[in-house]
Amino acid sequence: MAVMTYADAAKTTLAEEMRRDPLVWCLGEDLGRGGVFGQYKGLPEEFGPQRISDAPISEAAILGAAVGAAMTGTRPVVEMRFADFALCAVDELVNQAAKARYMFGGQTKVPLVVREPMGMWRSSAAQHSQSLESWYTHIPGLVVVCPATPHDNRGLLKTAIRSDDPVVYMEHKNLWALEGEVPDGDPIPFGVARIARAGTDVTIVSWSATVHAATEAAESLASEGIEAEVIDLRTLWPWDKRAVFASVEKTGRLIVAHESVQVGGFGAEVAATVADALFGKLKAPVKRLGSPRVPIAYAPPLEDMLRVTPAKIAEMARTLVQQ
Amino acid sequence: MVPPTDSKANDAEQSIGNVQLDVHLRIRRIGYIDATGKVHGALPEFADTQELIRLYRAMVLTRVFDEKAIALQRTGRLGTYASSLGQEATPVGVAAAMRSDDVLLPSFREHGAQLWRGVSTEELLLFWGGDERGNDFKGPREDFPVSVPVASHAPHAVGVALAMRLRGEDRAAVCVFGDGATSKGDFYEAINLAGVWRLPVVFVATNNQWAISVPRSAQTAAETLAQKAIAAGVEGVLVDGNDVVSVRAAVETALAKARAGDGPTLIEAETYRLGDHTTADDASRYRDDAEVSAHWKSEPLSRLRQYLTDQGAWDHDDEEALLADCAAQMEVATEAYLAAGPWSPEAIFTHLYATLPADYRDQLAALKREMIND
Numbered sequence: 001m002a003v004m005t006y007a008d009a010a011k012t013t014l015a016e017e018m019r020r021d022p023l024v025w026c027l028g029e030d031l032g033r034g035g036v037f038g039q040y041k042g043l044p045e046e047f048g049p050q051r052i053s054d055a056p057i058s059e060a061a062i063l064g065a066a067v068g069a070a071m072t073g074t075r076p077v078v079e080m081r082f083a084d085f086a087l088c089a090v091d092e093l094v095n096q097a098a099k100a101r102y103m104f105g106g107q108t109k110v111p112l113v114v115r116e117p118m119g120m121w122r123s124s125a126a127q128h129s130q131s132l133e134s135w136y137t138h139i140p141g142l143v144v145v146c147p148a149t150p151h152d153n154r155g156l157l158k159t160a161i162r163s164d165d166p167v168v169y170m171e172h173k174n175l176w177a178l179e180g181e182v183p184d185g186d187p188i189p190f191g192v193a194r195i196a197r198a199g200t201d202v203t204i205v206s207w208s209a210t211v212h213a214a215t216e217a218a219e220s221l222a223s224e225g226i227e228a229e230v231i232d233l234r235t236l237w238p239w240d241k242r243a244v245f246a247s248v249e250k251t252g253r254l255i256v257a258h259e260s261v262q263v264g265g266f267g268a269e270v271a272a273t274v275a276d277a278l279f280g281k282l283k284a285p286v287k288r289l290g291s292p293r294v295p296i297a298y299a300p301p302l303e304d305m306l307r308v309t310p311a312k313i314a315e316m317a318r319t320l321v322q323q
Numbered sequence: 324m325v326p327p328t329d330s331k332a333n334d335a336e337q338s339i340g341n342v343q344l345d346v347h348l349r350i351r352r353i354g355y356i357d358a359t360g361k362v363h364g365a366l367p368e369f370a371d372t373q374e375l376i377r378l379y380r381a382m383v384l385t386r387v388f389d390e391k392a393i394a395l396q397r398t399g400r401l402g403t404y405a406s407s408l409g410q411e412a413t414p415v416g417v418a419a420a421m422r423s424d425d426v427l428l429p430s431f432r433e434h435g436a437q438l439w440r441g442v443s444t445e446e447l448l449l450f451w452g453g454d455e456r457g458n459d460f461k462g463p464r465e466d467f468p469v470s471v472p473v474a475s476h477a478p479h480a481v482g483v484a485l486a487m488r489l490r491g492e493d494r495a496a497v498c499v500f501g502d503g504a505t506s507k508g509d510f511y512e513a514i515n516l517a518g519v520w521r522l523p524v525v526f527v528a529t530n531n532q533w534a535i536s537v538p539r540s541a542q543t544a545a546e547t548l549a550q551k552a553i554a555a556g557v558e559g560v561l562v563d564g565n566d567v568v569s570v571r572a573a574v575e576t577a578l579a580k581a582r583a584g585d586g587p588t589l590i591e592a593e594t595y596r597l598g599d600h601t602t603a604d605d606a607s608r609y610r611d612d613a614e615v616s617a618h619w620k621s622e623p624l625s626r627l628r629q630y631l632t633d634q635g636a637w638d639h640d641d642e643e644a645l646l647a648d649c650a651a652q653m654e655v656a657t658e659a660y661l662a663a664g665p666w667s668p669e670a671i672f673t674h675l676y677a678t679l680p681a682d683y684r685d686q687l688a689a690l691k692r693e694m695i696n697d
Binding site for chain 1: 426428455456457458459460464465467468472475476477478479480481482483485486487488489490496508509512513515516519673674675676677680681682
């Protein structure tokens with residue numbers, strides 16, 4: 001079984017898919033040097049400038065060109081560098097990519113992967129740190145993927161590249177160096193959650209980097225005799241309601257934890273759906289844990305205050321279990 | 324490679340301090356048949372009488388289509404409609420210059436081009452009637468649907484050209500938009516990207532002088548729209564957009580250049596929107612009738628009819644027969660369009676995803692239950 005980093009898992013997959021299908025290609029800024037985070041290192045040498053296309057700083061045209069190229073039968077993988085920068089191109093994603101199949105009466109499809117590295121990383125300040133995944137879950141036509149582990153960054157990217165739908169693929173910048181076992185290169189289907197840790201007392205639903213905070217919280221809770229079940233959604237649209245319902249039916253308690261701003265975050269959707277479906281089976285109110293509705297601070301101590309930490313998750317779980 | 328524009332910096336001896344650089348801008352302006360039907364210079368090779376009649380017929384069909392569509396809208400049988408009255412030469416000239424396997428990315432006043440390329444009158448009525456089945460063309464399968472948002476399809480054209488290049492195909496993309504679109508960031512980003520990668524794309528800016536109620540003079544301080552290409556290292560060409568021969572010649576030249584690997588061209592086709600922006604607009608509220616009347620003198624159909632008449636190739640009977648033909652064609656299309664019936668509400672879900680996620684299956688089931696209850 002191979003051990004690789006989160007970044008290498010994606011790169012390995014991308015290279016495999018590009019070898020398998022000559023119509024898979026990449027487009028974005030700084031790809032010629034191997035990507036701003038090194039996620040494309042070695043690929044320009046292997047595949048050349050036409051398939052690893054280094055673009056001018058022009059997000060709307062990059063994403064728009066990818067939409068056009070996808071509608072013309074190729075499979076572009078677009079690199080936006082930071083999820084924050086994708087906002088320059090979001091018209092192309094929301095008004096064009098998400099709607100083309102529908103508005104074209106089914107004559108076309110948009111097999112497109114938009115990589116949007118997200119999240120807090122080394123004090124990058126308010127315009128380079130956001131987690132905006134919930135915005136995209138609101139848009140019919142888009143698929144939203146937030147991998148948390150090297151294994152998932154391999155299997156989910158494979159599915160994303162082979163998908164005939166536009167996929168917003170949000171890797172967490174703080175996970176690039178995370179090492180993990182990658183058992184195989186099989187595609188991981190969208191909409192199937194992963195039980196990161198089994199438990200019986202409280203369900204913690206999360207995705208992306210916060211999954212690791214939740215797992216750490218669960219380990220410390222275990223020493224106190226509280227068994228938390230941690231569910232990694234992996235994909236937010238579609239999302240695995242069945243897995244979440246099954247867990248909450250068992251535990252009767254739910255916390256949804258995510259790094260993004262709590263107000264209007266995807267946690268609200270999960271919480272409302274569970275409250276609606278399982279009202280009679282809940283032993284405690286459904287809780288959410290996210291960032292305050294403030295810009296992400298540049299100063300490291302202030303940035304740290306905004307994080308959803310294992311301690312915060314564990315504290316909330318303790319309170320719930322005592323109710 | 325050397326940019327196709329005629330810009331060059333003053334290469335006088337370098338000196339320290341403030342140096343004047345003379346950058347020369349030059350735009351070609353193409354015009355063959357003027358407003359009175361007189362020819363200037365020798366007509367291009369394609370423009371024999373038979374072909375000119377074909378182009379004329381296409382422009383007349385476009386105008387008849389517009390008239391019928393407006394009549395249908397006014398009687399509650401079509402949605403909001405954007406007529407191309409007065410601009411017919413541009414879409415027809417563009418389409419006539421293209422090969423069938425090139426890809427057209429139209430804006431919303433290009434039905435003349437779509438008809439030429441094999442989109443049917445019935446499909447166009449379906450689309451404007453609010454039915455997405457009308458975008459599922461049986462004819463040019465790879466042509467793009469009408470882009471109602473402004474300039475957002477300009478980057479798509481760059482992508483179409485990239486896909487063609489990736490597959491090593493001898494094809495090109497042609498993207499048509501209005502004068503207002505040239506003020507948008509999408510437009511600038513698209514021509515810049517197409518320029519730096521020397522992609523096989525032709526951008527056609529149909530300058531009909533009005534972006535809804537905003538006149539060309541309020542749109543940009545640039546003297547021409549064509550010159551906007553120059554800053555991107557792309558050739559800009561100005562053409563009489565009311566002369567179908569000029570438009571076709573300009574687009575043919577640009578396409579030949581694109582196919583030869585010599586990069587994109589921006590063509591500004593000067594024309595005039597004789598009608599309202601759409602059926603939801605009343606242009607008399609913001610522009611003078613006198614201005615519109617003056618522009619009727621240079622509209623595209625009468626000049627070509629005059630030229631053909633002068634050549635002894637067209638007469639009153641031909642005209643009557645053509646109008647009757649077009650009207651009959653529209654009657655058949657209208658009948659088929661009205662008989663098509665509404666799309667099933669379930670169709671909302673059909674083309675949303677490649678495979679419908681489970682959550683939508685629940686929503687679809689709920690919709691079906693509602694339909695039964697109603």
